[in-house]
Amino acid sequence: MSKHASDFTAAAPASLTDENALLRASLAEARARIEALEASAENDPLTGLANGARFERELERVTSNAERHGTPAALVYVDLRGLKNINARHGRLAGDAALVHVADTLTGLIRGSDVLARIGGDLFALILDHLDHDSAIDTAERLARCIAAEPVDLGPSVVPVEASVAVTAILPGDSVREVMLRASRNLAFAREG
Numbered sequence: 001m002s003k004h005a006s007d008f009t010a011a012a013p014a015s016l017t018d019e020n021a022l023l024r025a026s027l028a029e030a031r032a033r034i035e036a037l038e039a040s041a042e043n044d045p046l047t048g049l050a051n052g053a054r055f056e057r058e059l060e061r062v063t064s065n066a067e068r069h070g071t072p073a074a075l076v077y078v079d080l081r082g083l084k085n086i087n088a089r090h091g092r093l094a095g096d097a098a099l100v101h102v103a104d105t106l107t108g109l110i111r112g113s114d115v116l117a118r119i120g121g122d123l124f125a126l127i128l129d130h131l132d133h134d135s136a137i138d139t140a141e142r143l144a145r146c147i148a149a150e151p152v153d154l155g156p157s158v159v160p161v162e163a164s165v166a167v168t169a170i171l172p173g174d175s176v177r178e179v180m181l182r183a184s185r186n187l188a189f190a191r192e193g
Contacts, residue, residue, distance in 0.1 A: 044118040046096055047103035055117035055125055059176050062115075062129050066170045073129045073170040074136030075179050077187045078106065078143060080122040081162045086152075094154050098161055101152045109146055110139075125183075133169040140165040164190040 042054040050058065065071040080102060087095035099122070106116055106124060115127040126143075128136050144165045151160045166186035170179050 047100055047118050049103050049107075049124070050115060050117035052117065052119040055115065055119050055127075056176060058115040058117075058127055059170075059179065062127055063170055063174050063176055063179060065129070066174065067172050070172055071130060072132045073127065074131055074133055075168050075170060075183045076126040076128060076136060076140045076143070077166045077183045078102075078124040078126065078140075078147070079164045079166075079187055079191065080124075080147075081164055081191075083122040083161075086159055086161075090154055090157070090159065094152075094159070097154060098152045098159065101150070102147055102161060102163070105147055105150050106143060109143055127170075133167070136167050136169070140167045166190045 042051060043049065044051045059075065062071075062073045066073055080098065083095055083098060086098050099118070102124070103116070103118065106126070110116060110126065110128075113129060115129075117125045119125045128139060131139070144163050147161055147163045151158045164187060166183055166189070168179060168182040168186055
């Protein structure tokens with residue numbers, strides 16, 4: 001073997017090792033970016049809660065469990081009242097702060113197994129799995145009281161926030177669409193009352 005051939009052979013493993021390490025680092029970085037993109041695709045960018053698409057997948061899972069196992073569950077809609085007034089009087093950033101505040105308040109009041117999502121501008125949805133209808137009503141009323149009791153601190157002013165809440169049971173045989181329609185009707189009644 002010539003002197004040049006032995007130089008190449010000795011240099012090759014070091015450069016392949018370095019290249020392999022670079023490829024591993026690039027792959028780890030790509031995986032981290034993919035995970036971040038997947039998380040952002042399922043979460044509301046403002047509140048960090050589940051978004052509408054993830055909410056519907058979770059509701060499909062819960063309605064399937066209700067059908068298959070008779071598992072009690074409920075859907076709660078929480079609609080903020082007066083968010084347009086907050087935006088008009090204090091600016092959009094204040095409205096965003098109110099949404100984040102309510103999201104944080106709700107998150108602190110629910111079980112880890114519950115699914116909380118922001119599914120519209122000022123509309124939150126909460127799936128209460130393994131909870132009967134009467135308990136879901138009690139939970140929804142407690143959530144509304146806690147939201148009203150925790151005004152949003154905007155620095156120079158403190159702004160009260162109130163919510164209309166509506167509850168619908170998830171029954172065996174229900175489709176996602178039927179549950180959401182019932183919840184919307186119940187929310188319309190709650191807004192009037």
